[in-house]
Amino acid sequence: MSDGKRLAVVGAGAVGGSVVDLAAEYGHTVVAFADSSSAVVAGDDSGIDAAAALDRKADEGTVGDADPDDALHADYDVLVEATPTTLGDAEPGFSHLRTALERDRHVVLANKGPVAERYGDVRELERNSAGQVRFEATVGGAIPIVSTVEDLSPSHVTAARGILNGTANFILSRMAAEGIDYEHVLAEAQDLGVAEADPTFDVEGTDAALKCVILANVLSEGEREFTLSDADVEGITNVPGSALELAAEDGRTIRLVGEATRDGIRVGPRLVPQNAALAVTGTRNIVQLETTHAGQLNLSGRGAGGPETASAVLGDVGRLE
Amino acid sequence: MTSALNSESEADAESDDRTRSQSCGSRGDSDVDTGADGQPQPHTIRLELPDQPGQLLAALEPISDNGGNLLSIFHERGNVTPRGRIPVEVDVEATPDRFDAIVSALRDGGVNVVQAGAEHYAEEVVVLLVGHLVETDLSDTLRRIEQCPAASIADFSLNAPEGRTDSSSARLRIATRAGATAEALEMVSEIAEEKELHVVEPLTGGAA
Numbered sequence: 361m362s363d364g365k366r367l368a369v370v371g372a373g374a375v376g377g378s379v380v381d382l383a384a385e386y387g388h389t390v391v392a393f394a395d396s397s398s399a400v401v402a403g404d405d406s407g408i409d410a411a412a413a414l415d416r417k418a419d420e421g422t423v424g425d426a427d428p429d430d431a432l433h434a435d436y437d438v439l440v441e442a443t444p445t446t447l448g449d450a451e452p453g454f455s456h457l458r459t460a461l462e463r464d465r466h467v468v469l470a471n472k473g474p475v476a477e478r479y480g481d482v483r484e485l486e487r488n489s490a491g492q493v494r495f496e497a498t499v500g501g502a503i504p505i506v507s508t509v510e511d512l513s514p515s516h517v518t519a520a521r522g523i524l525n526g527t528a529n530f531i532l533s534r535m536a537a538e539g540i541d542y543e544h545v546l547a548e549a550q551d552l553g554v555a556e557a558d559p560t561f562d563v564e565g566t567d568a569a570l571k572c573v574i575l576a577n578v579l580s581e582g583e584r585e586f587t588l589s590d591a592d593v594e595g596i597t598n599v600p601g602s603a604l605e606l607a608a609e610d611g612r613t614i615r616l617v618g619e620a621t622r623d624g625i626r627v628g629p630r631l632v633p634q635n636a637a638l639a640v641t642g643t644r645n646i647v648q649l650e651t652t653h654a655g656q657l658n659l660s661g662r663g664a665g666g667p668e669t670a671s672a673v674l675g676d677v678g679r680l681e
Numbered sequence: 682m683t684s685a686l687n688s689e690s691e692a693d694a695e696s697d698d699r700t701r702s703q704s705c706g707s708r709g710d711s712d713v714d715t716g717a718d719g720q721p722q723p724h725t726i727r728l729e730l731p732d733q734p735g736q737l738l739a740a741l742e743p744i745s746d747n748g749g750n751l752l753s754i755f756h757e758r759g760n761v762t763p764r765g766r767i768p769v770e771v772d773v774e775a776t777p778d779r780f781d782a783i784v785s786a787l788r789d790g791g792v793n794v795v796q797a798g799a800e801h802y803a804e805e806v807v808v809l810l811v812g813h814l815v816e817t818d819l820s821d822t823l824r825r826i827e828q829c830p831a832a833s834i835a836d837f838s839l840n841a842p843e844g845r846t847d848s849s850s851a852r853l854r855i856a857t858r859a860g861a862t863a864e865a866l867e868m869v870s871e872i873a874e875e876k877e878l879h880v881v882e883p884l885t886g887g888a889a
Contacts, residue, residue: 602841
């Protein structure tokens with residue numbers, strides 16, 4: 361573990377908030393924290409009052425009195441980018457990343473947009489900067505997938521596949537276990553907070569596809585750049601209970617499986633044996649790596665959640681030189 | 682036709698005219714005449730039998746009745762199929778025409794012949810189809826899959842909880858020749874796309 365870093369955290373949702381909450385436990389100091397409309401910047405290297413900022417966010421909806429831009433220009437070592445994922449130009453996350461790299465600062469992403477939609481641009485900016493970009497938290501939440509691929513070396517990993525969306529997996533596993541319909545389980549998942557009010561991103565496969573795009577970019581090592589438009593994506597909204605029943609009669613089940621290779625990305629409902637490693641239940645995620653010399657590796661765990669994803673962010677901070 | 686992998690021609694057979702949903706394999710009824718004077722050769726027949734007394738004996742009778750010489754029987758009692766049947770592998774020595782007669786007799790007797798002779802349906806793949814299966818002419822869908830030389834439908838199940846007019850699901854177990862699984866899946870996808878059906882494909886190749 362490296363020395364403690366000074367962090368600027370942009371984005372005050374579940375992940376950004378958890379990073380602010382847990383940074384000190386990992387030996388780091390949060391010197392700036394911003395949401396979309398406000399910021400708090402520390403007066404000195406002792407950092408911001410994390411608890412006060414999080415309380416204020418909960419009570420008033422703002423984290424401080426400063427302008428969000430002030431956080432981007434604060435005196436930090438690492439920018440933690442945890443604003444919501446956006447498609448296309450990946451803004452404003454991409455500009456936040458650019459600002460930090462142009463200042464020769466490191467960037468740790470929890471936002472998938474920049475590495476899924478503009479991977480080439482991100483790497484280009486990184487080449488011209490003393491700062492590095494890391495993005496473990498963008499794929500599989502708490503599960504160390506990107507760093508595992510790095511350790512193996514991407515050239516020794518032929519494919520990555522897995523269950524990368526907890527919401528879709530929750531819905532499919534509940535449908536299979538209870539014999540109830542999609543609409544019913546979706547409503548249940550929304551009540552539990554497992555699915556958002558607008559679940560499109562999850563149930564249409566977009567979220568899983570973005571993660572696979574990121575993995576494909578890592579595997580191809582810049583030889584080919586992938587974006588969401590390269591992915592073949594089908595969601596789970598067309599999977600009826602009758603299909604899950606037929607699968608179960610045959611010892612199988614249906615999971616929303618994402619596959620990433622150097623040749624492309626495919627996400628869709630697939631038949632898997634009920635006892636297969638990939639047939640995780642509930643919101644659990646799993647990634648299976650096919651390697652040249654190390655056989656098959658299965659990495660599973662919690663694919664979402666504030667503290668879980670924050671642990672991946674803080675792990676990345678620790679890996680920075 | 683199915684002769685590409687078939688070095689021995691005896692099982693090179695034309696599609697059976699009976700519509701079957703419970704069997705696949707060489708499709709019997711050979712019209713390839715290697716002649717009654719063909720030399721006896723060993724053949725392997727894979728059967729799936731219900732777990733009931735007398736089934737094995739009933740399955741063996743057509744072999745001797747048609748002049749086959751039984752070489753060995755491997756009765757895999759401990760390896761019940763998902764549908765609760767017992768796989769049995771029978772090695773038979775027979776001339777090509779007699780072998781065809783044996784397979785036909787077995788099938789006529791209601792025995793589920795999974796594979797026969799040298800025509801290898803070596804791989805099996807299960808797919809689900811979802812959508813308006815009945816309205817989009819289910820028998821046409823199945824017939825077109827059967828027409829693919831690389832594939833044969835081994836098992837079919839329909840689940841239509843809302844009746845014939847609404848969306849339903851079907852499970853197809855397709856026996857494919859070695860290495861032809863991708864081709865078979867592609868063909869199913871094409872037919873499904875044309876009929877606006879959704880395909881749930883299996884993960885293949887060591888995955889899962």
